[in-house]
Amino acid sequence: MKDEIIISQGKRSLWHNILAAFFYTVAISCIILFFYDLIFFFDEINARNEARYLQVAIFSAGTAIYFSLTQSYHFDFKNSQYKHEHALIMFKIGKWKNLPPLEYVSVFKKEDDFYQVNLWYVGNKHFKIYQMYDGEEALDVGKKLAETLQIDLLDSRIANDSKWIEL
Numbered sequence: 001m002k003d004e005i006i007i008s009q010g011k012r013s014l015w016h017n018i019l020a021a022f023f024y025t026v027a028i029s030c031i032i033l034f035f036y037d038l039i040f041f042f043d044e045i046n047a048r049n050e051a052r053y054l055q056v057a058i059f060s061a062g063t064a065i066y067f068s069l070t071q072s073y074h075f076d077f078k079n080s081q082y083k084h085e086h087a088l089i090m091f092k093i094g095k096w097k098n099l100p101p102l103e104y105v106s107v108f109k110k111e112d113d114f115y116q117v118n119l120w121y122v123g124n125k126h127f128k129i130y131q132m133y134d135g136e137e138a139l140d141v142g143k144k145l146a147e148t149l150q151i152d153l154l155d156s157r158i159a160n161d162s163k164w165i166e167l
Helices: 014-040 044-068 135-149
Strands: 004-008 069-076 081-088 091-093 102-109 115-121 125-132 152-156 163-165
Touching: 004 135, 014 044, 044 069, 102 135, 115 135, 125 135, 135 152, 135 163
Parallel strands: 102 152
Antiparallel strands: 004 069, 069 081, 081 091, 102 115, 115 125, 152 163
């Protein structure tokens, strides 16, 4: 088994970056307009328009964050630690925690027609590692993860027909 494994969402696609940049620009523009109008044109009639600038800015900032946020899992087997990291542009947030004993990897179909790869550990708890719409691709990711971690793989892509996969 390797000493360290990083499972990352990777970089966002070009169109995600373009949409994020657009929504960040809208959010910043609305905040600037809010303060400009607040300083020079504040009266009771314009107060409602000022609130609309803030509403659009909050919505745009939230959408921009959605299109630019990435996640990754860092596993350090040498020190028995893991970290679930969220990255927004160049800022990363995540804290190292003690790694529980890993039991198995599962691939199963959610009701929304997508497949999820989970890494299970003690107490029926799991890390949501990956999701995709192609079942075979999800199974391949699960196989690679299980082989790397040297643990079992459970194929639950068909409801009520789970089976352990030999690696």
